[in-house]
Amino acid sequence: MSVTSPSLDGPIPSGETVDPPTKKAPFRTDIEGLRGIAVLAVVLYHAGVPYFTGGYVGVDIFFVISGFLITGLLVDERARSGTVRLGAFIARRVRRLLPASTVVFVATTVAAAFLLTPLQVKGLGSQARAVAVFGSNIWFSIHATDYLKPDVVSPYQQYWSLAVEEQFYLVWPLIVFVVCIGCRSKLFVQRRVLSLLSVLVVVSFGLSVWLTRVRQPSAFFLLHARAWELGVGALLAVAIRLGAT
Secondary structure, three states, X not given: OOEEOXXXXXXXXXXXXXXOOOXXXXXXXXXXXXXXXXXXXXXXXXXXXXXXXXXXXXHHHHHHHHHHHHHHHHHHHHHHHOEEOHHHHHHHHHHHHHHHHHHHHHHHHHHHHHHOOHHHHHOOHHHHHHHHOOOHHHHHHHXXXXXXXXXXXXXXXXXXXXXXXXXXXXXXXXXXXXXXXXXXXHHHHHHHHHHHHHHXXXXXXXXXXXXXXXXXXXXXXXXXXXXXXXXXXXXXXXXXXXXXX
């Protein structure tokens, strides 16, 4: 599926759509380094290594990085070609994430059948279905799971952050497309997205603070309470581009 709008150089002739050549993003050693630090922090936290009791913030780092990279790709594509190709974008995310996540899902399910008690295995069906539709974070929020002191035994708990990212991948490209309708220059694209992000980050952060007080699992697991972290990375991506304009 390709969603198109007027190109930056003038209207698209009737019956034609912009289909720019795919540009391979340059390898970012700085981002890969941050990812490595984030993964290491989470692993050390779960391993119970002293002085890494806050290592779970590595997930927050990943959200910021995702917001930065994805928003940069979307803004560049929209400013360059006048279109956000939603189908192509989602297909790239599927190719990147689905094979590995499926292998882990199958391996986890098989291991759970051997390692958990029959009573525990019996309750895994609804969790597995939630994982399959990228809704495990919603499942854990509904069941009031405490990530730091889990009261729900779940071999699928690691999927919550992937679910947040997948939901972001589905919603954010469409929002960028809609908010940039009518933009006739790269500068207008960047300014509109920056304005939108400024509002979203403030609203999401406020919601996160409020939910932390009234319902902590929702603040931890749900996209709308985590959107400010993705938004901070997105703001940085747009601000860098505006500074270079």
